[in-house]
Amino acid sequence: MSVLRRTCPTPVEARHFLIESEVHNVSMRNEVVDSQALSRLLRLATRNDRPAGSKHWSRSLGFGAQWAGDLDWRSALAALAPVSFLTIAGVWIEPIIKGPNLAVLYMLAVVFTALRWGRWAAVLSAISGALLFDYFFVPPYRSFSLSDVWYLITLIGLLSVGLLVSMLTLAAREEAAAARAREVQTAALYSLTKSLAAENDLDQILRVIGQHMFETFQTPIMMWMPGDGGLAIRYCNEEFAPNEVTRVAAEWVFESGQVAGYGTARFSDSRVYCLPLKTWRAVEGVLGVRVDNAKEWLAPQLRPLLETFANQAALAITRAVLAKEAQRIEVIQEADKLQKALLNSISHNLRTPLSSVTGALNSVLEDGTLLDVSTQRELLKTAQEEARRLNQLLQNLLDMTRLEGGILHLKTELHDIQDAVGAALEQLATVAQQRPITISIPPNLPLVRMDFVPIVQVLVNLLDNALKYSPVDAPIEVGAALDANQVQIRVADSGKGIPEQYLQRVFEKFFRGAPAEAPGGAGLGLSICKGLVEAHHGRIWAQRREQGGTEVIFSLPL
């Protein structure tokens, strides 16, 4: 009862209530939504529609729950007070103002009672007022009989005014309550919209919707979304466990775009009311609301609000789905671009050495008799070298695929840089053997946490470039040094050097300098180095040397 009184206040109490909810809101430091107030209002609205025959008989007459509190004997006494007071006072003032004029005062008392205590009090007041007036002030005095028919009109007027005023009061109050409910609903929707606007991730959006709806409707919420394996529950308040009927209902809703489940024509066995999350695009999913209290569910105010929530939810979901799709398309386009470049690179860079190999072998096989032994040997050596290049190219392509595909899983352990340099030179033994290479690695260099094989690959690529882009007799330098909390490894050649404007671009995929200065290669070597070094949280860069040539340096954190 006290809750009802609080939620459906008399004017005085209403002010309290407002202040209370303001305080509540301030303390929440949040959106203006007083969700509990809303649900209380919704409940109140529902109760107005309860069928007759309940204990509180007043409700069945449609007076609203707020009047119930006035109907105990105390309120009845209160309602009788003004007329009684007036009657006692009237005995004294009657000689001065005369009987009929006294009727106007009674009317005022009824109006006051109606305003103060509502309709039933007004009726009580009007009837008792009429009777008292008749008994005390209408001749013959001290009797209920009427001597003049005009007094009857006075009594009827007294009753009608009382009832009319009380009805108007009630209407105004209900209007105010409805306005308040609307305001709270609007605030709830505003809060939802605002929260949703900040989210872009689908799961996050579903969580926001679920939480807001749970707060607003005070009942478990769940959402189904289409996935790979058909419709699946994507969000759910924990206490929610749907049964088989509900699942089928949700699927039907998703297919048909119509409501189903509790209280509808279809799947009414389910305790869950299922709405489609429908937008201009498609049915994005299904929203389920568990109906715990059947009677509350009948509230006419509830459905439109629920539908509005569902619409907002559907729009937000569509937005997330579209954003994700756009992102996917972008990735696909990027991959497509890469694939085209890759195909270009493969068709060009693989065919070139392959045609050298084929050409050399064909010459030896077909014109063997015409060629002297040393020429034949020369041709075969060309084939051998080109085949080696082909192999390296394939290795680079594979490395790149691994890097791009995210298949690279580093197994980092503490390793000796010197060992890595040695292993790289060992791999390049056939081409590096006759080249002057100086190595300077301080013996006290600490071990570095790294995955050995990829770092050897980086060194092989850098050394291979240095060997490729510098004259046969030009020295190549390999060095390592400790620099604060990292180790820097440098590979330097004395070749022509990379033009200043390309120093950064050489690490881009498929970037190659002017064709004349690049003796083959897919433009992958350095970009692979970059990928591998960065996977180690290191950095790689190139610079021109003062005495000519290029220096590529990479750092690995200790």
Added chain:
Amino acid sequence: MIEKMDNPGPRVLIVDDEVAIRRFLRPSLVAHGYSVYEASSGEEALQIVPASRPDIIILDLCLPGMGGTEVIRCLREWTQTPIIILSVEGEESVKIAALDAGADDYLTKPFGPGELLARIRASLRRVIKPEGEPVFTAGDLTVNLAERVVRLRETEVQLTPTEYSLLKTLVAHANKLLTHRQLVREVWGGAHYEDAPHLLRVNISNLRRKIETEPSRPRYIITEPGVGYRLRTETPSPKVI
């Protein structure tokens, strides 16, 4: 598919499903005096081995049906015939598994016959080396196992007990590729395997500083990236300026 050649030299069994590989290996091996047997699958190889008694087996790891590692396990149940595996780049874990299962060495495709012949020679030499040979020599390096003395040219090299134990293990399996796990087991007994890879690398590094003239371009202790180490006895040292 047994094709015996009228050749008294060591017998080599090639197990590879690629006809092209077998076709290119056969002439070079025959030319160097080996008898060549061929098998195109692991199952076939297991059938042939007891009859043909090869001195060495060249085994492709990527075979249809029974995998290479499985073949090695089956063979190692009854024979210690050296096995050289063939694999492609970037399959370190597969290589390690095969080596731990008992393979002696590996070659990465593509490879030349020269490389293969060198590996075959090294493996065969290991098998036929006389037992109890107390002095090991490779280039300038001499290890006297009886006296526990290591010399580089004529200078004696001071090694810690662990370094010596490591070198001794490498010497005992000279030219054989030893995986990290195998080395750790031999040297540390596998008792504290957690720190062992780290200890192994530190000791290899120190050992190289003591016995290699150019530790960054080692001549004796060769790193097989991601797999292990081997002690190399032949191959001319690369020219370094």
